[in-house]
Amino acid sequence: MATLAVQAVFLLMGWMAVLHITRSGLSQRVYESVLDExxxxxxxxxxxxxxxxxGSIDHGSPQWERIQSMVEAYRPPGGAQIFLLGRDNRVLCHPTLRxxxxxxxxxYSEQQVTLLPRGGTLSLARLNPRTVAVGKTEFLSGPAALAFLHDPERGVKIVVYMPDAVLEAAGRRMTTGLLWWGLPTALLVLVLTGLGSAWLVRRYDSMLVRVNRLLEREVQRRTRKGLAIRDALVFGLAKLADYRDTDTGRHLERICRYSEMLALELRSVNPDISVEWIERLKIAxxxxxxxxxxxxxxxxxxPGILTPRxxxxxxxxxxxxxxxxxxIRRRVGTDALLDMSIQVALEHHEKWDGTGYPHKLSGSQISMAARIVAxxxxxxxxxxxxxxxxxxxHDKARRIIVDSRGSHLDPDIxxxxERVQHRFDEVRAHLQSDEPEQSLLARAVDEARKAAA
Known part of the structure; x- marks a missing residue:
């Protein structure tokens, strides 16, 4: 009996832990699902x-009557609600407006909305997304998850929201069902414990292993997402700096592709070059x-030749x-991407024979990443x-590079x-535009201004 009591306590503790983890996971998934819906x-x-x-939707107009009827008839899924705000951020259409x-x-001008997933908070008057944005806010009736979109031509913001109370009720229904299913199961397990306690322990261990694997996969997914956002921001800032003197179009994209091709070709002869190393090189x-x-x-x-000074x-x-x-590294600590980026920024003008700058490094003193980028x-x-x-x-540039073998450039690189030079030509032709990227951007801005006029 004492053994059964001890096993019952441990079983209850394990079940509550699993229930808590499951409830947290379900709540998050329900919340994400509601945002998507x-x-x-x-x-x-x-x-x-x-x-x-x-055109513009004005209150009381025949066009407004049609839209108000559409709002009254529209039924968002899962108990969500819809309403439209006008240019003054007041209610224009609502299911109960009549x-x-x-x-x-x-x-709703000062209604504060926390955007997801980044978490910035702005007033609804300052949020004018032309594509659907999601977030959370605090209405008088309580907190809610919402999605919204701004249509400037019609002067409306479409808002679909679901109160957190509805979300919590859905989560409770799911976990309560799990709880009621688990209680008789737990009793049955206690009855069978005397016949197969070892089997039950193994089953419990297996359950924990599965939960841990789920958590590990979630951590890995979030880590990959964070790294992708970091890499995109780094590339965007580098491109912003590149706009100051690059008038040849997609310069950074080409440098990334050229560096990647060289690293892939060198991987078979250099064990230090891994897939992760190449991914860092592309960003660095x-x-x-x-x-x-x-x-x-x-x-x-x-435009002319620079003086010595x-x-x-x-x-x-x-x-x-x-x-x-x-x-940056002093603030964030050691990071493999930052380390490689520092080497590339500092050494990409060093030369194999030691006549480069800033430190006249030579040969293997220059990092492999900097030699490739050079x-x-x-x-x-x-x-x-x-x-x-x-x-x-391409042919003339190729001859110059070959002539620089062993003087300016690493012979192996x-x-x-030489082994992939034809692919360099293909990438150059594909990513090189006769029109400067700044001109493309300026033309796009002009077209947007004309469309808004």
Whole structure:
């Protein structure tokens, strides 16, 4: 009996732990599912709105009558609710507006919304997304999950929300059913414990293993997502710096591709180059010239030959970039991507024979990542049009790189380039635009302004 009592206590504790973990997981999944359903409801209603209306929707107009009827008839899934705000962020259409006209007085301008998943908080008046956004807010009736979209042509914001109370009730129903199913099961297990306690222990252990695996996969998923966001931000900031002096289009994309091709070709002969190393290189290569933000425009954009003094100042971009990244590393701690980025920023102008800058490193003193980026950068500079020169052909650039073997460039990397040089030409042709990227961006901005006028 004592053994059964002890086993009953441990079984109860284990069951409560599993129930707690399961309830947390279910609540999160229910919340994420509701956000997705709200977003789909906004999209579906907006599609109907585009079909049924044109131009601004004014209260009391025939067009408003049609939309109000649509709102009254629309039933978002799972007990969610829908309403429309006008340009003044007051209620324009609501399922109960005809019976409760006081809703027209409700002003949501200062309603605070916490955006998901990033967590920034803004007032509803400042949120004007043209694609569906999701978040959470605190209405007078309580907290709620919501999705919303701004249609500037019609002057409305479509809001679909579900109170947290409805979400909690759904989660309780799911976990309560699990609890009531578990109680008789637990009793049955206690009865069978005397006949097969070892089997029950193994089953319990197996359950914990499965739960742990689920948690591990979730941690891995969130880690991958965080790294993807970090890499995208790094590349975006590097591209912002690149806009100051690059007039050849998709420069950073080409450098990434060239560096990746060289690293893949070298992987078979260099055991230090792994898949993870190559992924870091692709991001680190985009930061090779980040230090140019500290170089004056009069030097950076000069169409003619630089004077010795100007050349000395231009060469400072390597140390500026490395010191900037070092300052970041001092704050965040050791990081493999930052370490490689510092090496690339500092050493990509060093030469194999020791005549480069800033420290006249030679041979293997130069990091492998910097040696690879150096060749990629030289090839792109030769084959791209600049304010002071025309683009060089692939064949001529190839000859220059081959002639630099053992002097400017690592012989092994030049040999790897020779094996994939035809793919360099293909990438160059695919990613090189005759129109500068700044011009493309300016044209897009002009078109957007005309469309908004």
């Amino acid at each position: 709200n977003a789909r409801a906004v999209t579906q209603f907006h599609a109907q709105l585009l079909h049924e209306t044109q 019976t409760n006209t006081n809703l027209r007085r409700v002003d 290569s985009s930061m090779h010239d980040i230090g140019k933000v500290g170089i004056p425009d009069s030097i950076l954009l000069k 100007e050349r000395t100042l231009m060469e400072l971009h390597t140390t500026i970039g490395a010191e900037t990244l070092l300052a 060749l990629a950068d030289i090839y792109d500079a030769l084959t791209s049009k600049r304010v002071y020169k025309d683009a060089m052909s 030049v040999d790897a380039f």
